[in-house]
Amino acid sequence: MRLAVLSGKGGTGKTFVSVNLAAAAKKAVYIDCDVEEPNGRLFFRPQQVSSAEVHTLLPVFDGSKCDGCKKCVEFCRFHALVYIKEKPMIFPDVCHSCGGCALVCPQQAVSEEKRSVGVIETGASENVAVVTGILNMGEASAVPVIREALRKGYENEDLTVIDCPPGSSCSVMESVSAADYAVFVAEPTAFGFHNFQMVYELVRLLKKPCGVILNKADGPYPPLEDFCKKENIPLLHVFPFSEELAALGAEGKIAVRENETLKQTFQNILKKIGGEDSL
Incomplete structure (x- = not known):
């Protein structure tokens, strides 16, 4: 019980x-x-x-692969991502570690790293x-x-x-x-x-x-x-x-x-x- x-x-x-x-x-x-x-x-x-x-998982962006399509930003319903100065930026405290940004990235420019909480x-x-x-x-x-x-x-x-x-x-x-x-x-x-x-x-x-x-x-x-x-x-x-x-x-x-x-x-x-x- x-x-x-x-x-x-x-x-x-x-x-x-x-x-x-x-x-x-x-x-x-x-x-x-x-x-x-x-x-x-x-x-x-x-x-x-x-x-x-x-640990939770946070997205990491590979600048050499990212082409600025912003699909990751558009996908994130928690508004944890923005695109500034031609590269994505993450707000860790808002991220829910859903992994969606990595799934929708057509250039496979998103990986994940552990973060201790x-x-x-x-x-x-x-x-x-x-x-x-x-x-x-x-x-x-x-x-x-x-x-x-x-x-x-x-x-x-x-x-x-x-x-x-x-x-x-x-x-x-x-x-x-x-x-x-x-x-x-x-x-x-x-x-x-x-x-x-x-x-x-x-x-x-x-x-x-x-x-x-x-x-x-x-x-x-x-x-x-x-x-x-x-x-x-x-x-x-x-x-x-x-x-x-x-x-x-x-x-x-x-x-x-x-x-x-x-x-x-x-x-x-x-x-x-x-x-x-x-x-």
Whole structure:
């Protein structure tokens, strides 16, 4: 089973939920797709870590063959190519590495070269295989790194927990696209509720079954609870403000490995979403 853990905004406790769901299982894979700020490894502290670069392909133009027909420029729907001073020029941050410019060039003047965009780290933490995507600083698109992290994590058929980026961008869609179930982590605030509705709309369009965990609650929050009832979204659990959880998080500890009651809580959440086989 593949669980995608999402939040409409940063700071809701998405990584807290993701890490503990994976650690509460008998055996699991944790994939950190929040590649601009991957924090799951700070809690898991994986051992025997190996890393591999992630590359995209960029077109390279042979000036001795190019006759200035501009077919590559006309083909590029992303407007990553322009023709300046009698030669093509590429904007790397816009290029989607589709290879179309090389295919349409009648003079075969276009080849491709690798360009590093990030790193995938793999390791283990007790019962959890940890896969971490890390985007190079300054890169415009996280999708290539997320795609490779998912490919690596999906090699294992154990329960898989995907720690998605916050929000509802292309990176989130890439992270959740192959998931079997979506777990929303929401804050009981007007801002948190608004952003939760946006990411819920994305998951609804993808037709994914889903449930909500309300985190850092200091009491009922009728707007979100009424919305969930109206949309028939199960409320999986409510975590109140907790000094113990705050202290464990500050120390980089995994709650279910420190507290048996919390372990049972996360195992119950897994049961509610159909993950009994992982326990």
